[in-house]
Amino acid sequence: MSLLARLAPHLPYVRRYARAxxxxxxxxxxxxxxxxxxxxxxxxxLEANLTPRxxxxxxxxxxxxxxxxxxxxxxxxxxxxxxxxxxxMRIAPRSRQAFLLTALEGxxxxxxxxxxxxxxxxxxxxxxxxxxxxxAELATDVxxxxxxxxxxxxxxxxxxxxxxxxxxxxxxxxxAVDAVARKTPGLVLAxxxxxxxxxGIDAVKDILARFNVPVIFITAFPERLxxxxxxxxxxxxxxxxxxxxxxAAIGQALFFHPRRASKQAA
Numbered sequence: 709m710s711l712l713a714r715l716a717p718h719l720p721y722v723r724r725y726a727r728a729x730x731x732x733x734x735x736x737x738x739x740x741x742x743x744x745x746x747x748x749x750x751x752x753x754l755e756a757n758l759t760p761r762x763x764x765x766x767x768x769x770x771x772x773x774x775x776x777x778x779x780x781x782x783x784x785x786x787x788x789x790x791x792x793x794x795x796x797m798r799i800a801p802r803s804r805q806a807f808l809l810t811a812l813e814g815x816x817x818x819x820x821x822x823x824x825x826x827x828x829x830x831x832x833x834x835x836x837x838x839x840x841x842x843x844a845e846l847a848t849d850v851x852x853x854x855x856x857x858x859x860x861x862x863x864x865x866x867x868x869x870x871x872x873x874x875x876x877x878x879x880x881x882x883x884a885v886d887a888v889a890r891k892t893p894g895l896v897l898a899x900x901x902x903x904x905x906x907x908g909i910d911a912v913k914d915i916l917a918r919f920n921v922p923v924i925f926i927t928a929f930p931e932r933l934x935x936x937x938x939x940x941x942x943x944x945x946x947x948x949x950x951x952x953x954x955x956a957a958i959g960q961a962l963f964f965h966p967r968r969a970s971k972q973a974a
Contacts, residue, residue: 726740811956869955
């Protein structure tokens with residue numbers, strides 16, 4: 709199989725990564741092109757012990773680190789892109805890479821370590837650093853839709869630990885809709901099966917019909933959302949959940965949501 713045939717399925721994704729990393733599609737495409745030219749000329753090779761996708765990102769990373777990352781100032785606040793782009797560019801290049809590789813591109817921390825030529829522990833530390841910056845900047849009001857008091861309390865503690873404010877905890881669809889009428893949240897964390905037999909899915913539909921806010925489903929019944937019959941949620945966490953999984957999902961949901969609701973005064 710030719711080099712182009714091996715890499716073609718992965719090129720749209722490495723272009724996406726390059727755009728997010730550099731803050732600009734034209735600049736990102738330039739570095740992707742340089743990486744491909746280096747491969748074609750034999751100046752770089754795909755590591756045989758890596759999958760083609762991981763190997764491609766590994767080559768791109770080497771090219772970027774040898775040139776693009778060296779050109780950045782400590783704080784790049786003059787980008788003309790959207791809010792997400794400006795927030796990304798304020799994260800240090802190496803932490804930004806680890807965050808994007810795992811949060812945007814879906815690589816595991818182990819795969820990210822291979823791409824970044826480092827070990828698992830450093831990738832975890834880089835992600836934590838990026839996550840800390842994101843959490844501090846994106847503090848918002850959170851609505852929890854959960855009918856189990858103990859689970860609701862656990863989620864509330866995680867949310868507060870990240871610096872967010874829990875504006876209400878709703879146990880039914882009606883309570884959720886009423887809570888949003890009182891104060892618009894910047895994030896919704898929702899269970900599916902609620903106390904009175906009502907549906908968290910329906911509650912979220914009611915909310916999204918009025919407000920554009922990110923939603924994370926936390927449920928013991930993920931199969932109810934993974935049916936293929938409707939657009940599936942980007943953020944779906946299965947109970948019992950790991951606290952770090954919930955924390956990471958909150959940061960990613962707020963960071964990548966295109967129009968995050970601003971925090972309102974109490």
